[in-house]
Amino acid sequence: MSPEQIAQVVDAKGLSCPMPIVKTAQAIKGLASGQLLEVLATDPGSVKDFTAWAKTTGNPIVEQSVEGSVYRFVLRKK
Amino acid sequence: MTVVAEPDIPAVPATEPAAAAAPEAEAKPRDILIICYSGELEKTWATMILATTGAAMGAKVRIFLTFWGLQTFVKDQKRITGDNVMQKMMSFMQRPGISQRKLSKMNFLGMGPWMMRKLAKQYNVASPKELLEIAQAMGVEFMPCQMTMDMFGLKREDMIDGLGEPVGAATVISLLQEGDAPLFI
Numbered sequence: 001m002s003p004e005q006i007a008q009v010v011d012a013k014g015l016s017c018p019m020p021i022v023k024t025a026q027a028i029k030g031l032a033s034g035q036l037l038e039v040l041a042t043d044p045g046s047v048k049d050f051t052a053w054a055k056t057t058g059n060p061i062v063e064q065s066v067e068g069s070v071y072r073f074v075l076r077k078k
Numbered sequence: 079m080t081v082v083a084e085p086d087i088p089a090v091p092a093t094e095p096a097a098a099a100a101p102e103a104e105a106k107p108r109d110i111l112i113i114c115y116s117g118e119l120e121k122t123w124a125t126m127i128l129a130t131t132g133a134a135m136g137a138k139v140r141i142f143l144t145f146w147g148l149q150t151f152v153k154d155q156k157r158i159t160g161d162n163v164m165q166k167m168m169s170f171m172q173r174p175g176i177s178q179r180k181l182s183k184m185n186f187l188g189m190g191p192w193m194m195r196k197l198a199k200q201y202n203v204a205s206p207k208e209l210l211e212i213a214q215a216m217g218v219e220f221m222p223c224q225m226t227m228d229m230f231g232l233k234r235e236d237m238i239d240g241l242g243e244p245v246g247a248a249t250v251i252s253l254l255q256e257g258d259a260p261l262f263i
Contacts, residue, residue: 015202015204019202021131022134
């Protein structure tokens with residue numbers, strides 16, 4: 001019932017453009033509106049790319065952090 | 079004498095208020111039309127990266143396959159294509175198929191592409207063939223050029239599965255006029 005629970009995790013660590021975005025788009029299709037998707041990536045370009053992806057697709061980034069070389073994004077399916 | 083020109087001036091801005099009101103509506107991403115004209119490895123790669131990303135961003139992506147770009151979408155295992163001697167020679171000189179692409183620069187009898195593939199693997203970059211499979215799974219539409227098929231003697235059974243109906247330049251122009259974002263690669 002908790003809306004803040006992560007419904008699915010996409011591990012895109014080590015993958016290069018465009019795979020983190022492609023895998024995210026494929027994963028979010030399977031979620032219901034409002035569910036959260038966590039994405040882990042090591043591609044430094046993904047910071048700008050996920051912002052652009054969220055803006056264009058309308059699935060907002062609700063949380064964003066960096067731990068070492070791993071970028072973490074939490075996206076909410078619109 | 080300047081008075082003559084003046085009555086025309088208000089006629090130009092008269093259309094502006096209507097045009098300004100439109101962008102406020104729900105922004106639907108524009109469809110993307112990639113004209114895949116070139117057959118080199120690096121350009122095939124660019125086409126596939128942009129097509130899969132476009133689909134991932136929620137846009138409808140279509141790829142028009144023409145001239146050298148069409149050769150990329152012949153089945154990899156096909157060695158010689160065409161009906162007559164010249165068509166067969168063309169396919170012999172430049173082997174078709176997505177796994178047989180050459181670089182436009184630094185090809186060095188295949189050493190360049192070999193190094194590119196090696197580096198791509200090392201840096202976890204998906205190959206054009208992998209991206210093609212993903213693009214097809216994501217609903218990217220492939221439109222082969224009928225004229226190129228005829229000129230090179232390519233048949234539907236020579237081509238990879240999942241391509242759409244062959245079309246001509248009028249289909250491309252019509253999509254552009256409808257507002258598709260064009261990419262000529």
